Amino acid sequence: TEEQLHCIGCGAAIQSEDQAQPGYTPQAAIKKGLESGQLYCQRCFRLRHYNEVTDVNITDKDFLRLLDNIGNTDSLIVNVVDIFDFNGSLIPGLQRFVGDNPIILVGNKEDLLPKSLKRSKLQDWMRQEANKQGLYPEAVILTSAKKGFAIERLLRLIDKYRQGRDVQVVGVTNVGKSTLINRIIKQRIGIQNLITTSRFPGTTLDRIEIPFGDGKNMIDTPGIIHKGQMAHYLTGKALKLATPQKEIKPKVYQLNGEQTLFLGALARFDFISGPKGVTVYVDNNLMIHRTKMANADNFYTKHAGELLQPPNQEDMAAFPPLKRFEFTVSEKTDIVFAGLGWITVKPGAKVAAWAPENVDVVVRRAMI
Ligand code: GDP
Numbered sequence: 001t002e003e004q005l006h007c008i009g010c011g012a013a014i015q016s017e018d019q020a021q022p023g024y025t026p027q028a029a030i031k032k033g034l035e036s037g038q039l040y041c042q043r044c045f046r047l048r049h050y051n052e053v054t055d056v057n058i059t060d061k062d063f064l065r066l067l068d069n070i071g072n073t074d075s076l077i078v079n080v081v082d083i084f085d086f087n088g089s090l091i092p093g094l095q096r097f098v099g100d101n102p103i104i105l106v107g108n109k110e111d112l113l114p115k116s117l118k119r120s121k122l123q124d125w126m127r128q129e130a131n132k133q134g135l136y137p138e139a140v141i142l143t144s145a146k147k148g149f150a151i152e153r154l155l156r157l158i159d160k161y162r163q164g165r166d167v168q169v170v171g172v173t174n175v176g177k178s179t180l181i182n183r184i185i186k187q188r189i190g191i192q193n194l195i196t197t198s199r200f201p202g203t204t205l206d207r208i209e210i211p212f213g214d215g216k217n218m219i220d221t222p223g224i225i226h227k228g229q230m231a232h233y234l235t236g237k238a239l240k241l242a243t244p245q246k247e248i249k250p251k252v253y254q255l256n257g258e259q260t261l262f263l264g265a266l267a268r269f270d271f272i273s274g275p276k277g278v279t280v281y282v283d284n285n286l287m288i289h290r291t292k293m294a295n296a297d298n299f300y301t302k303h304a305g306e307l308l309q310p311p312n313q314e315d316m317a318a319f320p321p322l323k324r325f326e327f328t329v330s331e332k333t334d335i336v337f338a339g340l341g342w343i344t345v346k347p348g349a350k351v352a353a354w355a356p357e358n359v360d361v362v363v364r365r366a367m368i
Contacts, residue, residue, distance in 0.1 A: 005030065007041035010178070010222060011208040014041060022222065044178075066221060067097035070170065075219075076102050076162045079135075080171035080180060083107040083122065083142065084244060085339040086129060087360040088229040089175045095134035101168075102161050105130055105137040106154060108176040111144035112244045114281065117367050125364055145179035151187050158218075166216045173223035174231045181220050185210055230266065230339030230359050233319055238310035242266055244283040244341060250368075251280045253290065260296040262289040265304035265311060267337045267355050268296065268322055274349030279368075281334075282341035322354035325361045332366040344368065 005014040012023030014030060025033070025041045033039030070077065077098055081089040086107075107126055110119070123140045130137055139157050143150040158167055171177040188210075208220040231239055242264065253261065255271040255278055262268050264286055270293050271278060280288060289308060291299050300308065305316035327335065328350045334342040335353045338360040344367075345351055353361040 005034075005039060007044055008039055010041060010044050011220070012041055012222070014039065067091075067094070070168050070221070071097035071099045071101070073166060073168065074101070075166040075168050076104065076158065078104045078106060078158065078167055078169045079137075080106045080108055080169065080175050080177045081126075082175040082339075083109055083126070084112060084341060085175070085229055085231070086126065086336075087362055088231075088338040089172050090129075090133055091170060091172060091224055094170070098135065102138045103135060104154075104157055104161060105135070105140045106180070107140065107142045108145055108180060109244075110142040110149055111147045112246070112248055114248050114250055114368070116250075121367050125367070143180065145176045145183050148183055148187075151180075151183050155184065155188060162212075162216070164214065164216065167212075167218040169218060169220045171223060172229065174229060175223075177220070177223055181208070181210070181218075184218070230337075230356070233356055233359075234311060235315060238312065238315050241286065241310045242283065242340060246284060248281050248341065249284050251288065253278050253280060253288075255290075258293040260291050260293045260299075261343075262291065262296075262300070262308050263287075263337070263340060265300070265308035265316065265319070267340055267353070268300065269335070269343055269354070270296065270352040271345075272326075272350040272352060274351070275346040277346060278349075279344040280341070281343070282337075286340075320357040320359075323357050324352050324354050326350075326352045327363055329363065334364050334366050336360075336362045336364060338362070342367075 006012065007014055007023055007025070010022070014025050015021065015023050016025060016027050016030065018024060022043075023041045024043070025039075029042065029045065030039065079091070079094065105126060107122065113119070113122070119142055123142065127137065127140050138161050141150060141154055141157060143154055169177060169181065207222070209217040210220070211217050230242060234242055254276050255261070256276070257271065257273045260268060260270050261280070263282055272293070282288070287309065300322070305311060305313035311319050327333070329345060329347060331347050332344065333349075334344050335351060336342040337353065337355050355361045
């Protein structure tokens with residue numbers, strides 16, 4: 001009998017039968033992977049090499065079981081979220097499964113924040129938003145898995161709250177969980193790829209375990225795909241163009257009433273009325289196009305995928321229509337487009353924010 005192979009990226013059992021299921025890897029790639037000693041499933045391979053998120057058909061039933069299993073353990077839960085997609089990265093219903101287990105909230109991708117943003121303010125906001133969802137974290141911490149910021153601090157927090165228990169690391173896809181886990185492995189164990197995998201009982205999902213050395217493990221659960229993530233609607237290049245890659249440089253626009261800004265074809269911001277001056281915090285290279293609001297509908301229909309990119313023409317076909325949210329604000333406020341960034345407006349501004357269906361627009365007291 002053949003020995004079951006596992007992906008060293010996500011831990012899924014390698015298979016070449018069903019492309020829609022976790023662990024799918026073409027035969028040729030399995031051979032290559034084994035030869036190089038680095039066997040990745042197709043999804044992880046693409047993520048590593050092309051920064052592409054491939055949808056994996058993980059049934060709700062599996063996830064409910066997985067979350068159930070987490071709830072039934074006595075463990076510390078570490079929930080990794082993307083600070084640029086906070087609402088998109090919250091796991092629906094997580095609070096029901098956390099039970100009495102303590103939880104640490106990790107806001108990843110801190111390196112993207114402008115210097116002028118007070119970290120403590122963001123942490124407070126994260127805590128409030130978590131509370132709204134019924135989650136009461138013991139600690140909130142900002143990390144950069146990419147740059148290796150605050151990894152030691154996170155490990156100390158984990159040790160403080162773990163108290164001899166297992167640690168379950170949970171998060172939706174694309175928050176940087178794999179990058180973070182790799183950092184932790186490097187820092188704590190010094191040996192890369194020292195990962196064992198084992199199945200979550202009762203599910204088709206696999207998990208990765210990193211031993212603490214006291215018989216307990218840090219358990220990395222599979223990333224959960226959340227429909228509210230902008231990343232869900234974009235592929236490789238478009239995703240890279242849409243998500244901030246470097247520290248964000250704010251851009252100020254002196255908008256008149258009834259003017260519109262398009263953020264590529266991804267989102268739209270109507271400045272209906274109010275005091276001039278909005279500040280845009282999105283990827284430095286994302287194309288921002290200013291136009292008259294009266295003409296904006298037509299403009300979008302005509303130019304989305306062409307003049308307005310990303311997404312490009314090809315991806316536009318599968319891109320959901322933009323949905324409108326209107327806000328009138330009484331204090332300095334951030335209009336947050338999940339996954340993209342935010343636009344800060346002055347008190348008294350009346351605006352409409354448009355984002356793809358399922359992708360959230362939320363308001364918060366201005367961070368800067
Ligand atoms: P996972 O799906 O949660 O395991 O996420 P990955 O670790 O595969 O990361 C998803 C994307 O986010 C990749 O493009 C990473 O390079 C990027 N990423 C991960 N951590 C960070 C971070 O701390 N800062 C920035 N700027 N990008 C990050």
